[in-house]
Amino acid sequence: METIVIIIFFVGYLAITLEHNLKIDKLIPALAMMALLWAVIALAHMPVFEVDAALRQLVPSHIDEILLHHLGKTAEILVFLLGAMTIVEIIDYFDGFATIKGFIKTKSKRKLLWLFSILAFILSAIIDNLTATIVLITILQKVIRERETRLWFAGMIVIAANAGGAWSPIGDVTTTMLWIANKVSAAQLIEHVLVPSIVCMVIPVLIASRFKAFKGNIESSVEEEVAVKSKFGSTMLYLGLGAIVFVPFFKTITHLPPYVGMMLSLAVVATFAEIYSNTKFNISSVDAGESNAASHHSPVHHSLAKIELPSILFFLGILLAVAALESLGMLFHFAEGLNAAIPNSDIVVMLLGAGSAVIDNVPLVAASLGMFPQAMDDPLWHFIAYSAGTGGSMLIIGSAAGVVAMGMEKIDFFWYFKKIAWLALVGFLGGALAFILIRDFILNV
Numbered sequence: 180m181e182t183i184v185i186i187i188f189f190v191g192y193l194a195i196t197l198e199h200n201l202k203i204d205k206l207i208p209a210l211a212m213m214a215l216l217w218a219v220i221a222l223a224h225m226p227v228f229e230v231d232a233a234l235r236q237l238v239p240s241h242i243d244e245i246l247l248h249h250l251g252k253t254a255e256i257l258v259f260l261l262g263a264m265t266i267v268e269i270i271d272y273f274d275g276f277a278t279i280k281g282f283i284k285t286k287s288k289r290k291l292l293w294l295f296s297i298l299a300f301i302l303s304a305i306i307d308n309l310t311a312t313i314v315l316i317t318i319l320q321k322v323i324r325e326r327e328t329r330l331w332f333a334g335m336i337v338i339a340a341n342a343g344g345a346w347s348p349i350g351d352v353t354t355t356m357l358w359i360a361n362k363v364s365a366a367q368l369i370e371h372v373l374v375p376s377i378v379c380m381v382i383p384v385l386i387a388s389r390f391k392a393f394k395g396n397i398e399s400s401v402e403e404e405v406a407v408k409s410k411f412g413s414t415m416l417y418l419g420l421g422a423i424v425f426v427p428f429f430k431t432i433t434h435l436p437p438y439v440g441m442m443l444s445l446a447v448v449a450t451f452a453e454i455y456s457n458t459k460f461n462i463s464s465v466d467a468g469e470s471n472a473a474s475h476h477s478p479v480h481h482s483l484a485k486i487e488l489p490s491i492l493f494f495l496g497i498l499l500a501v502a503a504l505e506s507l508g509m510l511f512h513f514a515e516g517l518n519a520a521i522p523n524s525d526i527v528v529m530l531l532g533a534g535s536a537v538i539d540n541v542p543l544v545a546a547s548l549g550m551f552p553q554a555m556d557d558p559l560w561h562f563i564a565y566s567a568g569t570g571g572s573m574l575i576i577g578s579a580a581g582v583v584a585m586g587m588e589k590i591d592f593f594w595y596f597k598k599i600a601w602l603a604l605v606g607f608l609g610g611a612l613a614f615i616l617i618r619d620f621i622l623n624v
Contacts, residue, residue: 180223181507187215188504192542195497199576206489209496216503217246227506230549237508249502255359255438256352256498257491262441263349266419267310268482269452273409275416276314283322286396289388292335295319296384299336300343300377303580305420308344308351308568312336312580316587323397326588331392333588334599335384338572338606340580342380345568346372348427348437352494352579353544353567359437360548362560365427371561374617379569379610383602411455415448422448452478490579497542505549514550524559529611532566536577540567558618565614572603 191212198205220227220242227245228237240248270276279298285291295315302311315336323329344350348358348365357363387393409415422444429440456478504510521527535543544567553559571578575585575595584590 180219180225181509184216184219184225184504184507184509187212187219188500191215191500196537204489206493206496209493209500211496213496213500213503216500217242220503220507225507228508228511230505230508230511230552237511240506245506249499249506252360253495253498253502255436256356257494259355259359259438259441260352260491260494261486262438262445263307263423264310264486265445265479265482266423266448267306268485269448269478270415270419271485272452272478272482273412273415273455275412275414275419276318278413278416279314280318280321283318288328288393288395288397291322291397292332292384292388292393295332295336296339296380299339300380303340303343304347304350305423307349308340309579309583311343312340312583313587315340316584320587325398328392328397330588330590330594331387331390331598333584333590334595335387335602337575337578337581337584338383338599338603339380341569341572341578342376342606342610344580345379345565346376349423351564351568353540354564355437356541356544356548357560357564361555362548363564364556365431367556368561368564371558371614371618371622372565375565375610375614376569378613379565379606381606382609383606386602386605409455415452415455418451419448449479452482494541498545501542501545501549504546510546510549517550525562525611525615528559528562528566529570531563532570532607532611533573535567535570536573540571540578543567558622562611562614562618565610566607569603569607569610573600573607575599 191208194201194203194208194212195205219225227240227242229240229245229248230237279302282298283291283294285294299308299311299315302314305311306314316333319329319332319336323332341351345354346369348354348363348368354363354368358365358368423441425444426437426440429435429443430437433439501510517527518524531543531547544563547563547567551559571581575581575590575592581595585592585595
């Protein structure tokens, strides 16, 4: 029966990686794979186990208990993501991200490269790399008209956004998973991964700034003023970002799961959103050019309707599918075999990072949670956060940020592979070297 389980997982995983070729949303094979794996376990009465990381052994369990355990852990991540996504959509409802465009004053392509890269690095650490990429490419489309130049900028934004998401517990789904699973703490993650992430971003930008694509100035005619939808845009931007950043502090103070803090932040942001949505319209509903219909919309309901539910369902499917393999003890035995074959854990983790460029980094990190017994804040977990977060930049389909950039700018897979991939690889290796040096010669002193 274990062979059948492996076949189901392999076929499902293959369908996820071939999403664009099959023209089937990846949430479909993820959900089907999850349901079939647990159905096989139940029908075949296969023994299930809980991994005791401290004793490095498998403890027998009952299928109902183990499934409920994994569902609870998965739900923590999903509820957290729902809260964060809703806050971001509320900011967008008030056109808060238009404020960022005000920071762009220069016409120099080289300066714009650094500005967009730094913005991507910082924003992705707060609102996650996927959202940061969407926001910045939307602004990019308003600032630069020449498509070939825009492709180069988009590629560099992907590298910077993935680097920025790796050092923050709220910057990438994989780091959020590690944080919620109590594998890393916010302070230690930042201490270990911030500098390597900066190196991972700076090296490619330094190299690319010498390319022809980033020489000269952009056309002056492209800077068109866009009407601001709401006078509260800036306020909601800073309030929303502040509310998300507040979550790690809330967890540190209360020791409650992160989703509790995220729900509190959402409640605060939603309260101000409702207040501002009522005050931005006058009685005749003609204030700021808004339509009468718009005056009756609740910003919270509007934002909830726009969140990425397909992504939430995909995470549900893939995390519970990997949990099925973990419950059967397969990941535990695989990890033992892997450690025996490759004793150097740094090589294993870097291979995991390279693998995240080919296949989704979420299941890879989910698998690593059941593979390694190291305690909280062991450098191994920090290196996994870095590698899984930044390794996906090496292929356009290797990260959520890359996929969304591919869709928004119609970036060709092979164009990215030839022009951007090697820059991402150099940055990844540079950051990995920086991590190892800091770990071995600075933090251990």
